[in-house]
Amino acid sequence: MNDLPSFRSEPGTERLTLCALISIGCLLFAAVPALAQADLAGATTKLTLQVATAMLGERCRRVEAPDRASFASVSLHRTFHDDFDAHPLLNARWVSHYAGGAAWPEARYWGGDGSDFRRKTSYNGEQQIYVDPHYGGRETTPLGLDPFKVSDGILSIVASRTPPALKAVLFNNEYVSGILTTQSRFSQKYGYFEIRAKIPVGIGVWPAFWMLADDGGWPPEVDIMEGRGQRPGDIVMTTHWRIPDTQRVERCGFDFQVPDASGVFHDYGVLWQPDRITYFIDRQPVSEIKVPVGFNDPMYMIVNLAMGSKTFEGVGFVDGESPATVAFEIDRISAYQIDER
Structure with missing residues (x-):
């Protein structure tokens, strides 16, 4: 979801990148059993998760029918939380555009406030531009466009077709939408990062919750949750890293089926430990990978609703059948740190 040569986890499809890098796909489909929701409605200040203890190979793997005797408990304490009782831009938790960093290779990406590079x-x-009430596009006067709606403790990031009168001002993008990041506001090395959300669907719809290194470099990248808009219930979880000797970017991840994901809130999370990264759905482990090279710096969180993709299979370009308005509904976003033993 960044403006760099990025890999996503489409089965059998290599991503188009600036350097024509070759990626590794370990992408399979797995059904996630229905789980009780009552225990997941809140984000308590303390949390315990179950993780595998078996040795890991060099590739990611699914966690299937786990033998609980081979699992260990990890206790955590909460370090970040937003349950969206207020507009997300009223506090100091979020930034409504990419903030950038010196390590990103495309310096122009961080052009002036009036550009669309951020x-x-x-x-x-992608065919959307991320806006906020203070953004003016090509103009110096704010347009007052607000993609963030809050109602009854639920944040909706709303993507809608760009008003014709504003299209030129907004660099001819087909949609206006929203992004929130914690870059320069909150980052953490190791711990558990989680979103509770409904995953919107439709042609061109691409919701995501993901993480990047706070130093501005890419990769590493952790895609905690991505939705393929044309495939309701298809949730993607992927890890990206770079091989230092060859500079080749690699990835490994899986698609999971959550049939009611668009209509029911579920928890999607990742636990980053010194030796492994474990992905969770409804706090049940579903896949894991040995921590790749390059995961040395704290990471920050990003949540966004993109529209249109030429690289992420199952999204597609927006067309006449794409929704005029679509909402990514989010109940909460939280982060936890691992307790010291």
């Missing part, structure tokens, strides 16, 4: 990921072929 507000879309061009290499992915």
Whole structure:
């Protein structure tokens, strides 16, 4: 979801990148059993998760029918939480555009406040621009466009077709939408990062919750949750890293089926430990990978609703059948740190 050569986890499809890098796909489909929701409605200040203890190989793997005797408990304490009782831009938790960093290779990406380089990921072929009430596009006067709606403790990031009168001002993007990041506000090395959300669907719809290194470099990248808009219930979880000797970017991840994901809130999370990264759905482990090379710096969180993709299978370009308005509903976003033993 960034404006860099980025890999996503489409089965059998290599991502188009600036350097024509070759990726590794370990992408399979797995059904996630229905789990009780009552225990997941809140984000308590303390949390315990179950993780595997078996040795890991060099590739990611699914966690299937786990033998509880081979699992260990990890206790955590909460370090970040937003349950969206208020507009997300009223506090100091979130930034409504990419903030950038010296390690990113495309310096122009962080152009002036009036540019669109901080507000879309061009290499992915996205067709939206991320706005907020203070953004004026090509103009110096704010347009007052607000993609963030809060009602009864639920944040909706709303993507809608760009008003014709504003299209030129907004760099001819087909949609206006929203992004929130904690870059420069909150980052953490190790711990558990989680979103509770409904995953919107439709042609061109691409919701995501993911993490990048706080130093501005890429990769590493952790895609905690991505939705394929044309495949309701298809949730993607992927890890990206770079091989230092060859500079080749690799990835490994899986698709999971959560049939009611668009209509029911579920928890999607990742536990980053010194030796392994474990992905969770409804706090049940579903896949894991040995921590790849390059995961040395704290990471920050990103949540966004993109529209259109030339690189992420199952999204597609927006067309006449794409929804005029679509909402990514989010109940809460939380982070936890691992307790010291």
